[in-house]
Amino acid sequence: MLQWIRSILFIIQATITLPLIGLVFAPWAMFSKRGAYAACHTYAGWVIWSAGWMINLRCEVRGEVPEGACIVPSKHQSFLDILMIFHALPAAKFVMKNQLRWSPVLGQYATKMQMVFVDRGKRGAAITKMLADVEAGQREPGQLVIYPQGTRSPPGSKMPYKVGTAVLYEQLGQPCYPVATNAGVFWPRRGLYRRPGVAVVEFLEPIPAGLERDAFVAKLEQQIETASDALLAETGVAHLYGQDK
Structure with a gap:
C-alpha cells in the first residue's frame, strides 16, 4: 500500500513539474535551441532524481x-x-510521431530541438528531408x-x-x-x-x-x-x- 501511495504522489509531482519547468525556461527556449535542450535535460534529471527517493527506483x-x-x-x-x-x-534527436508536434509544452520544445516528426507510412520522406537539412546546414547532426x-x-x-x-x-x-x-x-x-x-x-x-x-x-x-x-x-x-x- 505504501508503494502505491508513493507511486501516485510521484506521478502527480512529475506531471505538475513538466509545465512548470517549461514555463520557467520559456523565455530562453523561445529563442535558443540550447535553452530548449536545457529545459528538457532539467526535467529528465528531475524525474530521474525524484524517482530515487520517492519510489525507490534508481536509474x-x-x-x-x-x-x-x-x-x-x-x-x-x-x-x-x-x-x-x-x-x-x-x-539526442528522437524520431517522433507527428501527432506529438501539437502536444502542449512537449511539442513546442521538440520542434525547437529539431526532433524528426514522421507521419505513419511516411517515415522515409521525413528522414530524406532531415538528411537534406543537415547537408544544407539547416539542422545540426x-x-x-x-x-x-x-x-x-x-x-x-x-x-x-x-x-x-x-x-x-x-x-x-x-x-x-x-x-x-x-x-x-x-x-x-x-x-x-x-x-x-x-x-x-x-x-x-x-x-x-x-x-x-x-x-x-x-x-x-x-x-x-x-x-x-x-x-x-x-x-x-x-x-x-x-x-x-
Whole structure:
C-alpha cells in the first residue's frame, strides 16, 4: 500500500513539474535551441532524481554513451527509457510521431530541438528531408534515436524489427549504438504503480557503418534482444513476464 501511495504522489509531482519547468525556461527556449535542450535535460534529471527517493527506483546508464553523430536504435518499453536516454545523450534527436508536434509544452520544445516528426507510412520522406537539412546546414547532426520495433513493447515480448532503421543506417552511413533496457518492469505503459528497483538503459557494442542490410538487422536484433533479456533477468521478476529467473 505504501508503494502505491508513493507511486501516485510521484506521478502527480512529475506531471505538475513538466509545465512548470517549461514555463520557467520559456523565455530562453523561445529563442535558443540550447535553452530548449536545457529545459528538457532539467526535467529528465528531475524525474530521474525524484524517482530515487520517492519510489525507490534508481536509474542506471551503462556502456559507452556516444557523443558524435550516430544512430541510436533503442528498445522502447516505457516513458522512463525515453527520459534516461535523452538525459544521457548530449544532443539526442528522437524520431517522433507527428501527432506529438501539437502536444502542449512537449511539442513546442521538440520542434525547437529539431526532433524528426514522421507521419505513419511516411517515415522515409521525413528522414530524406532531415538528411537534406543537415547537408544544407539547416539542422545540426546529433544522436538520432529511433525505435526499430516502431512502438513500445512489454518486457519479455518479441516484436518484429521494421526495415526503417536499416534504411536509415544505409542512408546516413553512421555508426549505430544499440540500446537495451528493462525500464518497462518498473514503469509500465499503463497503470499507476511504480515498482522499486534499478531501471537500466545499456548502450551496447557499436555496429560500424557499412554492413549489408540483412546482416545489420540480424545483428541489431540479436544484440538488443539478448541484452534486454539479460536486464530483465537482473530484476528478479522475469517469471512475471513469461521468463525464468
